[in-house]
Amino acid sequence: MKILVYGAGVLGSYLAHVLVQGGNDVTVLARGSRAEELSEHGLVIRHYFQRKTTVDKVKIIQALPADDSYDLIFVVMKYNNFPSVLPILAKNKSSHIVFVGNNPTASTTEQELLENSLPDKKAAFGFQLSGGRREKGRMISVRGGGQMVLGSLNGPFPFKDLIDKAFADAKYKIDYHEDIDAWLKSHIVFILVLSSVSYVQDNQFKQIAKDKKLLLQMIAAVDEGFKVMEAIGYTITPASQVDYFRRKRQLVYFFLKIYHRLPVAKMIDSSFVEIALLHKAFDVWKQQAHIATPNWNELEEAFLAKMEGKANERR
Known part of the structure; x- marks a missing residue:
């Protein structure tokens, strides 16, 4: 072909x-x-x-x-x-x-x-x-x-x-x-949290793995992201991930801890601009949902501040 x-x-x-x-x-x-x-x-x-x-x-x-x-x-x-x-x-x-x-x-x-x-x-x-x-x-x-x-x-x-x-x-x-649209929408919840933290922490993955408070905040932020999607009627797929982030947080915590210690963590191909635009798209959903997302907001604000700081360095 x-x-x-x-x-x-x-x-x-x-x-x-x-x-x-x-x-x-x-x-x-x-x-x-x-x-x-x-x-x-x-x-x-x-x-x-x-x-x-x-x-x-x-x-x-x-x-x-x-x-x-x-x-x-x-x-x-x-x-x-x-x-x-x-x-x-x-x-x-x-x-x-x-x-x-x-x-x-x-x-x-x-x-x-x-x-x-x-x-x-x-x-x-x-x-x-x-x-x-x-x-x-x-x-x-x-x-x-x-x-x-x-x-x-x-x-x-x-x-x-x-x-x-x-x-x-x-x-x-x-x-x-x-339902590929639901799959793509669901996927960016975890991607946004993972990528935002990586950028803010300058890809110091081993340091992320040691930061229990940060890892737990990431789990809470993903859960908030899923709640936003649910509030405006989007289907989360695969549905099993909701159960993991809400009822099996200890298992997710250990997964994130191990993941950030592995070389594969360095091989996620993304960019500041892409993640910023994905955040912008998700912000529209947050405004429609009208629910509290304190952990998500804190991670997003830290990412945007980091992005602005990088932009200023290049000027």
């Missing part, structure tokens, strides 16, 4: 690798130094758990012409970058688009894409369950078995046959979710 991976960061690079290994004709859209790096050295990935390095040759483009056609386009980027690519995708004649990444406003993304596109354009949303970091021109990849949660906002998945074909020969699991 002819597939475009739009975005060559950590997650886009790993997805491109999987699709190449699955026998697909893969093109990667990258820009600047990353495009030069891929053209010169290929797609280099160091697989952290497997302790091996792979190099894949992929086609590189730096722009998407309107008349280029692909069976599938995977848009793999941070939440703050989605709006800038929607007009480009709308003009392109490819019909099947999958947005991969954090997205608490998936319905808005889909609406803005479709209202400016040809009638046969179809969109889906997913989240790749892996992480990593860039290091000296290569991708250091951490993967949880190679998996993507994938779904449609409106009824049955519209191009499941194409997805199944693309991954048929790949060592990668596709988990179709019947």
Whole structure:
């Protein structure tokens, strides 16, 4: 199959690798130094758990012409970058688009894409369950078995046959979710708390692991986030996580303590700007919920203060 991976960061690079290994004709859209790096050295990935390095040759483009056609386009980027690519995708004649990444406003993304596109354009949303970091021109990849949660906002998945074909020969699991919007919304609750604390603490993960008060505050903040979602009628999925954060807090506490001591904690790919915009989206829900969120608010305020301090340092 002819597939475009739009975005060559950590997650886009790993997805491109999987699709190449699955026998697909893969093109990667990258820009600047990353495009030069891929053209010169290929797609280099160091697989952290497997302790091996792979190099894949992929086609590189730096722009998407309107008349280029692909069976599938995977848009793999941070939440703050989605709006800038929607007009480009709308003009392109490819019909099947999958947005991969954090997205608490998936319905808005889909609406803005479709209202400016040809009638046969179809969109889906997913989240790749892996992480990593860039290091000296290569991708250091951490993967949880190679998996993507994938779904449609409106009824049955519209191009499941194409997805199944693309991954048929790949060592990668596709988990179709019947309510991907709820899954994405639920996911950002934990991501916001985890990422906010990491940034405020300058990624000193071992120090976070030792701070019992902070870990308990993180658990309380996640619970408050779930209460916000419940108050405005959003479904939390998987539902089991609510039980853990409310009734099995000691177990969650030990999980967070261990997690922050492991190297994997360093491989969550996010940015100040993305987390700030996710907070902004969540603030809308908080205003609608009208419930107290003291722990959440304290962590958010600390994150925003840290972000402002970093911005001032760069001036």
